[in-house]
Amino acid sequence: MADAKVIPFGEDRPRRRGGGARKARAVDAVAAPAQPPAAGAPESGPVELVAPPREPSGRVGGAGDWDRRIAGGLAFLRRRITGEYEVDEFGYDKELTDQVLMSLMRPLFEKYFRVEVKGVENIPKEGGALIVANHSGTLPLDGLMLQVAVHDHHPAERHLRLLAADLVFMLPGVNELARKAGHTLACAEDAQRLLEAGELVGVMPEGFKGIGKPFGERYKLQRFGRGGFVSTALRAGTPIVPCSIVGAEEIYPMIGNAKTLARLLGLPYFPVTPTFPWLGPLGAVPLPTKWTIQFGEPIATDGYAAEAAEDPMLMFNLTDEVRERIQHTLYKLLVQRRSVFF
Numbered sequence: 001m002a003d004a005k006v007i008p009f010g011e012d013r014p015r016r017r018g019g020g021a022r023k024a025r026a027v028d029a030v031a032a033p034a035q036p037p038a039a040g041a042p043e044s045g046p047v048e049l050v051a052p053p054r055e056p057s058g059r060v061g062g063a064g065d066w067d068r069r070i071a072g073g074l075a076f077l078r079r080r081i082t083g084e085y086e087v088d089e090f091g092y093d094k095e096l097t098d099q100v101l102m103s104l105m106r107p108l109f110e111k112y113f114r115v116e117v118k119g120v121e122n123i124p125k126e127g128g129a130l131i132v133a134n135h136s137g138t139l140p141l142d143g144l145m146l147q148v149a150v151h152d153h154h155p156a157e158r159h160l161r162l163l164a165a166d167l168v169f170m171l172p173g174v175n176e177l178a179r180k181a182g183h184t185l186a187c188a189e190d191a192q193r194l195l196e197a198g199e200l201v202g203v204m205p206e207g208f209k210g211i212g213k214p215f216g217e218r219y220k221l222q223r224f225g226r227g228g229f230v231s232t233a234l235r236a237g238t239p240i241v242p243c244s245i246v247g248a249e250e251i252y253p254m255i256g257n258a259k260t261l262a263r264l265l266g267l268p269y270f271p272v273t274p275t276f277p278w279l280g281p282l283g284a285v286p287l288p289t290k291w292t293i294q295f296g297e298p299i300a301t302d303g304y305a306a307e308a309a310e311d312p313m314l315m316f317n318l319t320d321e322v323r324e325r326i327q328h329t330l331y332k333l334l335v336q337r338r339s340v341f342f
Contacts, residue, residue, distance in 0.1 A: 118294040120150070132204075138273070145293070159182055159200065161202065166185065299322065
């Protein structure tokens with residue numbers, strides 16, 4: 001066999017253009033024998049060929065990432081079909097909420113309303129707590145956005161269990177989805193059981209008075225009832241976290257209320273907005289306002305005696321304190337925001 005010809009390293013070698021030059025250098029690096037260092041020149045260590053770092057496939061939509069997603073989706077569908085999934089005593093389906101419902105609400109939260117979350121560190125990392133927020137927006141989208149804010153921005157990715165009105169559980173379809181998303185009836189017994197089990201419970205004491213108020217009364221808190229949520233927190237010994245939501249008031253500016261039609265339909269109100277019902281289904285699209293959700297410092301309740309939950313004066317004072325904190329933060333956020341939409 002003839003001896004292999006080795007192309008020498010030298011300046012007299014003809015230069016190549018484009019990709020040929022790169023290929024020639026690669027051949028030289030492999031085929032050329034190691035040359036002894038010149039006299040007096042420092043010795044160099046071995047040359048290591050290091051491949052450039054590659055981004056994880058999940059960030060660029062690599063084949064491995066899609067394979068995992070497809071496999072996970074098929075496994076999810078199999079569990080749905082065979083019934084191999086768990087729900088708690090209230091009907092809460094954690095897997096469905098994480099995999100489907102949160103994924104559906106997240107684009108609305110991040111891209112449409114562009115929600116800014118502040119003070120999430122005030123929510124306990126573990127154990128029960130009662131989050132009390134203002135309520136507005138004609139339709140209760142603020143409660144859904146509050147759920148996403150707690151789950152996606154809290155370090156422990158905690159789930160918020162909202163207390164909903166009776167009407168929610170009377171509507172076909174909505175009833176099932178609300179249960180599976182972790183919502184439960186707004187009664188003291190259910191709320192106390194959840195708090196004592198270490199869950200985060202959300203309540204909006206304004207109720208329909210809050211989401212159904214005229215646009216001219218926006219960001220003016222309605223009555224908080226008789227302080228039933230305070231009594232529940234005292235019995236469970238869990239902190240109360242005030243929460244203020246700015247931006248929801250303007251998604252459906254309610255300029256009128258068709259009360260007769262509301263009574264015929266069995267609704268607490270029938271909203272009239274600049275776009276609804278005049279534009280039909282298109283008028284039901286919310287305006288893309290910019291939201292801010294801020295969680296305030298928690299109010300501790302574990303220092304009170306067991307009989308404190310029966311003290312009406314204490315209930316009134318704590319309820320008023322929570323309400324004033326939320327109202328003060330609302331005014332503060334309104335002063336700070338530059339625009340309704342930006």
